[in-house]
Amino acid sequence: MLSSCWDTASDEKFIILTTTGILGDAIKNIVKEHAQVVSLMGPGIDPHTYKTTQKDVQQLEHAHMIFYNGLDLEGKMNNLLKNIAQKRKVYAASDALDATQLLCEDHFPVGIDPHIWFDVKLWKQVVGFISQKLQEARPGSAAYYQRNTLAYMEALEQLHQSVTAQIQSIPKEQRVLITAHDAFGYFGKAYDIEVVGLQGVSTVAECGLKDIKRIIDLIIKRNIKAVFFEASVSDRSMRAVVEGCAHYGYEVAVGGYLYSDALGAPDTVEGTYCGMVYANATTIVNALK
Ligand SMILES: [Zn+2]
Missing domain, CATH: 3.40.50.1980 (Nitrogenase molybdenum iron protein domain)
Incomplete structure (x- = not known):
């Protein structure tokens, strides 16, 4: 089974790819040094207009797991992500939320606001969802991921209170x-x-x-x-x-x-x-x- 093959990949060889750096940061807090996290979009990059390079496509094909925001945030990557999903585990972070938690706005491409990370409470839910997917993919590291997730959730709760x-x-x-x-x-x-x-x-x-x-x-x-x-x-x-x-x-x-x-x-x-x-x-x- 694919997932068990992945689980035996050594930490530095297990590659998790994200579109935004915001997602990459969430995953780094969960896996710490136990996997390699690569984000396609660095500081100052606008995801709405981001077009993938040839290098990005190669990185997507080499990754073991891929996380993107969804809700059309990465609008120009939709087709590519759909293709990669046939060969790789690809997850939309926004799937962590149910429809009642999303903001409907007519002027968004899919009628829903994709900027879900700015409600820290919602983002906590996203982090929990991502952590669960990572634990499923790497059962050997699940307990470690879970501990890190709980500590990070604590930090997010404090951030929410402070904001x-x-x-x-x-x-x-x-x-x-x-x-x-x-x-x-x-x-x-x-x-x-x-x-x-x-x-x-x-x-x-x-x-x-x-x-x-x-x-x-x-x-x-x-x-x-x-x-x-x-x-x-x-x-x-x-x-x-x-x-x-x-x-x-x-x-x-x-x-x-x-x-x-x-x-x-x-x-x-x-x-x-x-x-x-x-x-x-x-x-x-x-x-x-
Ligand atoms: Zn935006």
């Missing part, structure tokens, strides 16, 4: 998050902050002059202090919003860069999921409070 407290510290009427694209829907719902995106859910859609004017009007009308750039999305349109506000004599600050669809640089705090979510919460609080 909740941080966002609650912003007065309710100032709790409006204006960003380049609609990545923060789950974040907004989980932490009670209104989210307004300049661009539809996917960065594939271009943002028009009408969208820019709509945001300028909203900022001025509601006296919003700051808007945010995103590390993996062009800041061109948001700069146009800031300039547009200035044109009407309203000064809106740039609150800083938020991590949305990719982690920060490796070997930095923001290069981990917990670090990235915490950094975002801090950036938001500093600009809006």
Whole structure:
């Protein structure tokens, strides 16, 4: 049986491949040094528009297990993932959630918001799902994976509590998050902050002059202090919003860069999921409070 063959593969030869670095970080916390984790999309990479290279295809074919986000986040990889799934174990992380937990939005390619990692509670569920799949594939390491998973869940719970407290510290009427694209829907719902995106859910859609004017009007009308750039999305349109506000004599600050669809640089705090979510919460609080 394939899975038992895999289980005898030595740790450094057992390769788990993920599309996003966010998924890769979750898996590293579960397997630690007991497997090799490879992520195709590094810092600053936009998964909505990501096109695989020849090297990626080779890496996908060599991996023992593959995890992707799903819900059309990796929209340009759908066919490739479907083909690889005939030969390899391929899992969509979003399968961890049931339909009632997903945010339906018409402007998303499949009608559902794919940015599930920004509700830490939901992400805990995803981590549990991934851990279960890894334990099934490698029964010899299952107890070790399970221990690591429980410790990581604890860290995620603390992160959730901390982000909740941080966002609650912003007065309710100032709790409006204006960003380049609609990545923060789950974040907004989980932490009670209104989210307004300049661009539809996917960065594939271009943002028009009408969208820019709509945001300028909203900022001025509601006296919003700051808007945010995103590390993996062009800041061109948001700069146009800031300039547009200035044109009407309203000064809106740039609150800083938020991590949305990719982690920060490796070997930095923001290069981990917990670090990235915490950094975002801090950036938001500093600009809006
Ligand atoms: Zn996105």
